[in-house]
Amino acid sequence: MYTSKITGLGYYVPENIVTNDDLSKLMDTNDAWIQERTGIKERRHIKKGDGNSTSVMAVKASTIALERAKLVPNDIDMIVFATLSPDMYFPGGGVEVQEMMGMRTIPALDVRNQCSGFVYAISVADQFVKTGMYKNVLVIGSENHSGGLDFTTRGRNVSVIFGDGAGAVVVSRNETGKGGILSTHLHSEGQHKNELSLKGPSTEHWVPQIIAENPQEDIPYYPVMNGQFVFKHAIVRFSEVIREGLEANNLEVKDIDMLIPHQANLRISQFIQHKLKLTDDQVFNNIQKYGNTTAASIPIALTEAWEEGKIKEGDLVVLAAFGSGFTWGSVIIRW
Ligand code: UT7
Numbered sequence: 217m218y219t220s221k222i223t224g225l226g227y228y229v230p231e232n233i234v235t236n237d238d239l240s241k242l243m244d245t246n247d248a249w250i251q252e253r254t255g256i257k258e259r260r261h262i263k264k265g266d267g268n269s270t271s272v273m274a275v276k277a278s279t280i281a282l283e284r285a286k287l288v289p290n291d292i293d294m295i296v297f298a299t300l301s302p303d304m305y306f307p308g309g310g311v312e313v314q315e316m317m318g319m320r321t322i323p324a325l326d327v328r329n330q331c332s333g334f335v336y337a338i339s340v341a342d343q344f345v346k347t348g349m350y351k352n353v354l355v356i357g358s359e360n361h362s363g364g365l366d367f368t369t370r371g372r373n374v375s376v377i378f379g380d381g382a383g384a385v386v387v388s389r390n391e392t393g394k395g396g397i398l399s400t401h402l403h404s405e406g407q408h409k410n411e412l413s414l415k416g417p418s419t420e421h422w423v424p425q426i427i428a429e430n431p432q433e434d435i436p437y438y439p440v441m442n443g444q445f446v447f448k449h450a451i452v453r454f455s456e457v458i459r460e461g462l463e464a465n466n467l468e469v470k471d472i473d474m475l476i477p478h479q480a481n482l483r484i485s486q487f488i489q490h491k492l493k494l495t496d497d498q499v500f501n502n503i504q505k506y507g508n509t510t511a512a513s514i515p516i517a518l519t520e521a522w523e524e525g526k527i528k529e530g531d532l533v534v535l536a537a538f539g540s541g542f543t544w545g546s547v548i549i550r551w
Pocket residue numbers: 244245246249250253254331372373374376412442443444446447450479480481484508510538539540
């Protein structure tokens with residue numbers, strides 16, 4: 217068995233900044249409510265004509281990750297792409313990245329696990345590298361939320377939270393013998409699938425049916441969320457899966473140098489920090505600037521923390537996520 221390691225990381229967010237005040241011009245909301253309930257001050261949205269899409273942002277983040285890993289596109293053996301907002305219904309975004317980056321005919325796998333997507337994707341990459349099948353796997357989380365949110369008052373509990381962006385890492389065979397991805401831990405509980413979901417268009421809710429069954433002004437092709445229900449489950453599952461990962465490696469909460477939680481809501485991160493008795497230095501948050509970017513939030517935060525010198529060789533880094541499905545998971549890394 218080999219071990220695997222993150223050898224390069226990068227992120228990209230669109231230039232267009234959307235403040236809470238900007239949103240309050242579109243719907244009945246305000247800066248005080250959004251900051252108090254979520255911690256979010258602003259987020260990025262793709263602007264019509266700026267050339268971005270889920271896959272384009274993925275390529276921008278991946279290009280940086282590859283450079284930092286000192287690799288070229290032809291060195292990549294597999295793409296694992298996590299997103300809930302692909303450019304097309306099918307095929308997935310992985311093949312678009314393969315084409316845009318001019319890669320060989322390597323496998324391109326799409327992961328559909330929403331906010332846990334990046335953690336699931338890292339776990340997949342880790343297995344392929346550990347077995348020796350592949351040497352370098354490109355793992356991406358990218359989302360274009362602004363393309364599909366309800367920016368009227370009806371959708372305000374969802375649309376003020378989410379933002380656009382992409383993050384990517386290269387998971388490589390660990391040639392150093394030091395550190396690496398220690399373990400990954402994944403879970404799901406489908407009985408809560410409706411609490412955070414987008415029903416259609418889908419094969420169960422196809423376009424003509426949606427239009428026929430709903431009033432013209434109220435066509436339900438936007439995501440819905442039972443916010444308080446999701447919040448309550450999130451704080452339990454985040455803590456559980458972080459502890460599960462630590463215990464699997466005979467580690468304790470005090471050993472964590474940096475926890476990168478999925479940026480769901482600053483209040484959720486603060487709750488976990490408090491519950492695990494972690495200091496401000498042990499938890500990284502950037503939701504204030506970017507909102508919740510779903511599968512992209514962990515790789516964006518991981519990259520920023522690393523760029524700011526908050527993650528150093530030998531550090532114990534923990535990634536943890538919870539989201540729609542419900543799905544949740546953690547990754548334990550010795551950097
Ligand atoms: O990343 C995937 C996982 N997602 C999450 O983890 C999200 C978890 N949930 C949350 O973050 C929170 O539940 C929200 C931020 C979504 C909502 O906060 P809340 O404190 O749970 O508010 P609420 O849904 O209970 O709504 C409270 C009030 C309601 O008004 P009434 O019924 O009390 O009159 C809402 O209609 O706030 C109202 N409201 C808003 N007001 C201003 C809902 N959204 C907004 C808004 N601006 N954007």
